[in-house]
Structure formats: C-alpha cells, structure tokens
Amino acid sequence: MSTSTPDLTHGAGHGDHDDHVTVPLLERFPGRGSAAAWPLGLVGVLLLVGGTFLSWSYTGDVLGDLSINFYPGGVQICMIVLGLVALAFLLAHRGPLSRLGDWLDSAAAVRNLGLGAVAYMAVAIGVIAYESGGLINVNPGGWVSLVGALLLAASGLMLVSRQHKDPLFAKTTSWLEICAIIVLMALVLFGAAYALGIGDGASFVLFLMFVAAAATALAKSGVFTWIGLIAQKNRPVLMLGAFAVAFLFPFTQGGSDENMSIATQVLIFAATALGLNIVVGLAGLLDLGYIAFLGAGAYVGAVLSNSAFATIGWKPPFLVVVLVGAIFSSILGLIIGSPTLRVSGDYLAIVTLAFGEIFRFTMGNLDGNNGPDLTNGPNGVPAIPDLNFFGFDFGQPHNVAGITLGRFANYYFLLLVIAAIIIFVFVRLNNSRIGRGWVAIREDEKAAEAMGVNVFGLKLFAFAGGAFLAGMAGTVKAHHDVSVTPDQYIFLESAFLLAAIVLGGMGTVAGVLVGATILKLLPEKLRFIADYRLLIFGLVLVLMMRFRPEGIIANQRRKLEFHEDDEDLAERIEEVHLEEAEAKA
Structure with missing residues (x-):
C-alpha cells in the first residue's frame, strides 16, 4: 500500500x-x-x-x-x-x-x-x-x-x-x-x-x-x-x-535496597492504576477519589496485622487478609457507587472527590475520642511487622545464585504476583462481553442503553471491581511501608493515578505501566528540581493533550477517537482487521 x-x-x-x-x-x-x-x-x-x-x-x-x-x-x-x-x-x-x-x-x-x-x-x-x-x-x-x-x-x-x-x-x-x-x-x-x-x-x-x-x-x-x-x-x-x-530485574541491581524500594513503589502505583484503568479507561467514569480504595485495603492489612498498635484481635493468615481487604474495598465501592453512579461527568467527579476526602478524615477520627478506636486516628498504625510466608521472612535478605536480595526485593516479587493477577483480570474483562459493554458506555451511554446494555449494573461492577483490585494492592502496601496513616491518601495521589492512565494510554495495560513508571520514577530521580516538579508535570500533561491526547501507548480504538478526521488511519486499520479475519477464516 x-x-x-x-x-x-x-x-x-x-x-x-x-x-x-x-x-x-x-x-x-x-x-x-x-x-x-x-x-x-x-x-x-x-x-x-x-x-x-x-x-x-x-x-x-x-x-x-x-x-x-x-x-x-x-x-x-x-x-x-x-x-x-x-x-x-x-x-x-x-x-x-x-x-x-x-x-x-x-x-x-x-x-x-x-x-x-x-x-x-x-x-x-x-x-x-x-x-x-x-x-x-x-x-x-x-x-x-x-x-x-x-x-x-x-x-x-x-x-x-x-x-x-x-x-x-x-x-x-x-x-x-x-x-x-x-x-x-x-x-x-x-x-x-x-x-x-x-x-x-x-x-x-x-x-x-x-x-x-x-x-x-x-x-x-x-x-x-x-x-x-x-x-x-x-x-x-x-x-x-x-x-x-520483570522477574530478572532485581538480579540486575546488585542488592541495592534504594533502587528496589523505588521499583516496589512503582509496582504498587502501577497495580493501583490498573484497577483505576477499569473505571476510567474502559467504563469512562471519572473517579477522583480512587486512592481511598487503596487506603481501605492498607488499613485492613494494618489492623489485622501483628502490630502492637493494631486494634483488632483477629490475626488471620495474610492470604485471608488480602481477600478481606479486597472485599472491604469493593463494598466501599458499592456503597459509594450505588447512589452516585446515576450521575456522570463533572457531578460524578465531585462526588468521588468528596468520598476520597471523607475517607481520609474518617480514618483520622476513628481514634477512640471522636469515634470508635479502630485506626488510632492521625497517628495511624505503625510498627507493622514484615510478612512471613511458611517460614520465608520478607524482612530478611536472601541469597539467590550468589546475588543478595534484600527486603524490598522480597516485596517486589510478591507485588509482581499481585500485578500479574490484576493484569490477567483486566485483560480478561477487557476482551469479554462485559468489557465491550464498558467501552460502549464510555463512547455513548445513551446509545448503549438503547441497545440493551445494563448501563447502571456495568458501571457499578466497574466501580466495585476496580476497588477490589486496589484493596489487594493496599494490603501489601501496609506491610511494605511498615505504617499506615491518613495523610498517605490525599487527593494529590488520586490525581497522580489518573494522570498515569491519561499519560500512558487509557484502556491499555502497557500504557498504564509506562505512565505509572514515569510518574513514580521521575520525582525520585529529579529531586534537585523538587520545587518545580508540579509545574513541569503540568506542562508535560498540557503538551500530551495537545500533541498526543491518546497517550504514549494507545490502542487503535482510542487513537481513532482522537483522530476521527484521519481517514487514512481508519482505512489502514480496517484493512489489517480484514486480513486478520480472512486469516482466521
């Protein structure tokens, strides 16, 4: 051609x-x-x-x-x-x-x-x-x-x-x-x-x-x-x-705890952003309080841990804690989603923003004075011990093939498994009838409803499903960070999660991973311009919206949405799809 x-x-x-x-x-x-x-x-x-x-x-x-x-x-x-x-x-x-x-x-x-x-x-x-x-x-x-x-x-x-x-x-x-x-x-x-x-x-x-x-x-x-x-x-x-x-990466760092700490933070951020990608990238729901679901999972992991400051006496195995934290976050998603998902656009953004702030203030008030003593208020839950799976202590360094893997490398591998599960769930949902329904809602909610799509049910499922995945990541984050406090879950974190999706490419796995890596890695490496970080970050987003609104790694559908006047692009993509269909036939 x-x-x-x-x-x-x-x-x-x-x-x-x-x-x-x-x-x-x-x-x-x-x-x-x-x-x-x-x-x-x-x-x-x-x-x-x-x-x-x-x-x-x-x-x-x-x-x-x-x-x-x-x-x-x-x-x-x-x-x-x-x-x-x-x-x-x-x-x-x-x-x-x-x-x-x-x-x-x-x-x-x-x-x-x-x-x-x-x-x-x-x-x-x-x-x-x-x-x-x-x-x-x-x-x-x-x-x-x-x-x-x-x-x-x-x-x-x-x-x-x-x-x-x-x-x-x-x-x-x-x-x-x-x-x-x-x-x-x-x-x-x-x-x-x-x-x-x-x-x-x-x-x-x-x-x-x-x-x-x-x-x-x-x-x-x-x-x-x-x-x-x-x-x-x-x-x-x-x-x-x-x-x-991803698996071999820790073996290239020579046992550096500093580098592996950054890598684990990137994985936590990326896993959470992938959950938000269901809500924003697939269903097209603007959620500005998503960090609260990560915080909910983290607080569950903290209060059910063996920390001396934990306020709940039940200490189940960590696999149970992960499941409890994910379910608790999804229940919060259902609670906030049921009355609010009948609105959309700016109104939904305002409601979710309010929910994120309500969560933070609530965690700060559950100190025994302003409410039940569950979270120790502003002090949070410190001294969370490292995980121990069947005798494997995540807090101790281990030697593998002559290479020392420290504490953060241990958590890196665990988070890699969590991220792989989240990616698997995301890909399967994206390629399913449910995923096609979300895309239809994102592109035209009224048309989707007219064609028989259960708009409210699918939006609620997206909200709860995204919250479930964030809760999983949060339970691991609590042990990785050693402590959980309300000020870790501010609105700016939700904004960064949303920016990672927009920057990398909505609705894609690779794009979100790239966006999350950029937004977590740059602040760590560019500390000498810390005072101008937000200014530079804003300029980058403005330039992206101007020159590549579909993101760094965009799927073909999103690219066509942002370049509707490009008939040649549409023609080329259509020809490729026809060739693939003929090959399968």
Whole structure:
C-alpha cells in the first residue's frame, strides 16, 4: 500500500494530525532532496561518535566524569548508540540495507535522531558550563559531537523519504518476530536497570532525552508500527518476555535496597492504576477519589496485622487478609457507587472527590475520642511487622545464585504476583462481553442503553471491581511501608493515578505501566528540581493533550477517537482487521 506523500515525514498519511503544518516547513528547508544530504549524514555520524572518544569536560566531577580521552562515560555512550542507530537508518536509505528503506521512513528517523542529538548535546554542554564555571571548561570532544549532531540534523532535514510500502503489511517469519521481541525485552531490562542506577539528576535527564529521541525516531520510521503488529501476533511470547524481564530485574541491581524500594513503589502505583484503568479507561467514569480504595485495603492489612498498635484481635493468615481487604474495598465501592453512579461527568467527579476526602478524615477520627478506636486516628498504625510466608521472612535478605536480595526485593516479587493477577483480570474483562459493554458506555451511554446494555449494573461492577483490585494492592502496601496513616491518601495521589492512565494510554495495560513508571520514577530521580516538579508535570500533561491526547501507548480504538478526521488511519486499520479475519477464516 502506497502512502499518499512518500517524500514527507512518516506521519503523513499515518495518523499525525499536524502534518499540514510540518510538511511545508520541510519542503522549504535549503537543499531539500540534495544529493549531498546522505554523505553529510555519514560525516555527522562520524563526528558525533568520534567526539565521544575525546574529553568533553575539563573537570572530572560533571556528568559522571567526562574528562578522560578514549574512555567514554555513560552520557557519551548514549550518543554512540544514537549515532549507530542513525547510521543504520542512513544505510537503509541508501546502501546495503536499502531494502528496509522501502518499508521504513529512514529520512524521518534520521531527522528525529539528529534533532534529538542537537538538543542532547546543547543540554550536556550547558550543564558542563554551568557546573564547571563557563564554556571555557568544555573540552573539544563536546564541540566535535555538537557539530556532528548539527550535520546529522541537517542531513535528516534534507533527505527525502523513499518509503513506498506500509510496515503494517510486512510479511516476516515467526523466528524473526520472536527474536525482535526478545531483543526488545532485553533493551527494556537493560534500560530500566541503567536508569535506576543513575545517581546524578542531570545525567538522568540526558538519558531521558536519549530515550525520547530514539523512541520518536523509531515511531516516525514505522518500526513501532511493525512491533505493534508482531506483538499482537505473538502475544503469549510478549507476555512471557515481559514477565521474565520483570522477574530478572532485581538480579540486575546488585542488592541495592534504594533502587528496589523505588521499583516496589512503582509496582504498587502501577497495580493501583490498573484497577483505576477499569473505571476510567474502559467504563469512562471519572473517579477522583480512587486512592481511598487503596487506603481501605492498607488499613485492613494494618489492623489485622501483628502490630502492637493494631486494634483488632483477629490475626488471620495474610492470604485471608488480602481477600478481606479486597472485599472491604469493593463494598466501599458499592456503597459509594450505588447512589452516585446515576450521575456522570463533572457531578460524578465531585462526588468521588468528596468520598476520597471523607475517607481520609474518617480514618483520622476513628481514634477512640471522636469515634470508635479502630485506626488510632492521625497517628495511624505503625510498627507493622514484615510478612512471613511458611517460614520465608520478607524482612530478611536472601541469597539467590550468589546475588543478595534484600527486603524490598522480597516485596517486589510478591507485588509482581499481585500485578500479574490484576493484569490477567483486566485483560480478561477487557476482551469479554462485559468489557465491550464498558467501552460502549464510555463512547455513548445513551446509545448503549438503547441497545440493551445494563448501563447502571456495568458501571457499578466497574466501580466495585476496580476497588477490589486496589484493596489487594493496599494490603501489601501496609506491610511494605511498615505504617499506615491518613495523610498517605490525599487527593494529590488520586490525581497522580489518573494522570498515569491519561499519560500512558487509557484502556491499555502497557500504557498504564509506562505512565505509572514515569510518574513514580521521575520525582525520585529529579529531586534537585523538587520545587518545580508540579509545574513541569503540568506542562508535560498540557503538551500530551495537545500533541498526543491518546497517550504514549494507545490502542487503535482510542487513537481513532482522537483522530476521527484521519481517514487514512481508519482505512489502514480496517484493512489489517480484514486480513486478520480472512486469516482466521
């Protein structure tokens, strides 16, 4: 299938709603289509990579020591990788990999890699100058790489795409697809381990810029389109690979409790967000008090624990506690949902927001003075002991294959099991008749009701089901955090959960996991800008709503909802569905 304008960016004819703005600017770039564009890109890659083997900084205490010649640091290695990826796309445009150029928009990839490299080098040089006392302390290697980045960007702007085949219709062998999934999972594992190991905030920002540049280039070239297709065809392999990556992650941290603490917090946050994704992403119900259901599960886990401050004498096994906490949270969901789910939109948001605040104040008042002595009021329930399953103490480090796994690693594996259960439930519900009913309600409640969908019953089930999953995560969170207090469950936490879904992609599992990881990891790594965290967070959401409202990882249905005027996207998706139906027949 031919794209309508093969000489433009990959976005043209592939769902980008702002192509009518970017295309004229590219066409007016000096030298567009020139024969010198390709060799210019090669020179740019040579200088970009070559500069990384020279010193970038006069002092050795900036960005992890970039003052040594022929010994690239982590910041420089990112530019080496980016340069090699750009070289591969240049060779796909013209050279031994030119057959790939028929399927991929190599010009768009080079363009995005070049522009990303320019931004990366500008920030790196700015940080070096700021922290070492001026531009005079930037060594020649930094300037050489900057010139290389500029040449690579100019080459990308001058190149004209030669793509004339749609990667959606690429026919590849099963072994190649499985190998691609394995490589992708390995990159995810290595990238996550490397990101958590970065201690310097500026280096972490640069790593994020590198990942953004590479991801944007792959998306614009069409690589992610092909990856999405093979992921659908090999879903069991993808799920197995993702679980293997998550399972192996603690073994890459060298026993670091700090990194594993962040990882367990990400898992708790992600598991809770997946429950909220049922309510918001599938059923389209705006819930601003969802953190209360996590808190309900946490309080159940606390008061039924062996803590000396627990107020209930019954101490059942933890598996029973998990079930009790989940059921208690779902009952709260039914109680709040029954009278309020007959309203929608802003009214439902106000009611759920009020419920979240009511829960917090209620937990603070159950102290024996203002109400029954159940939660110790504002002091909460401290000194919650670690779990102990059949003699396995979660509070003690354990040695596995010569690698020490500490307390947080133990809870990480437990939370991984909880998250796997939640993902399984979410996927099964999404693919069921119930899930289709939720989607119908989200898209048009009146039309769904007219077609016989039990609107109120399904909305109530979504509310209770999401609360059930949050309660499960809450019972583990209580033991992980050692204490439970009312101020842990404020409205801002509900807002962050909702933002994780919007940022990652409503109605998807991978999108929510990505969104939760970003929103939990960034505050931990960017403490040096803690005063501006909410400002930056707000700007990111505004930019997302403007340029990619469907989220980072969006399913096809949501993408069409936000790009209804893109007839080409709808046509391409319809053709893929027809081919899949014919193959099954």
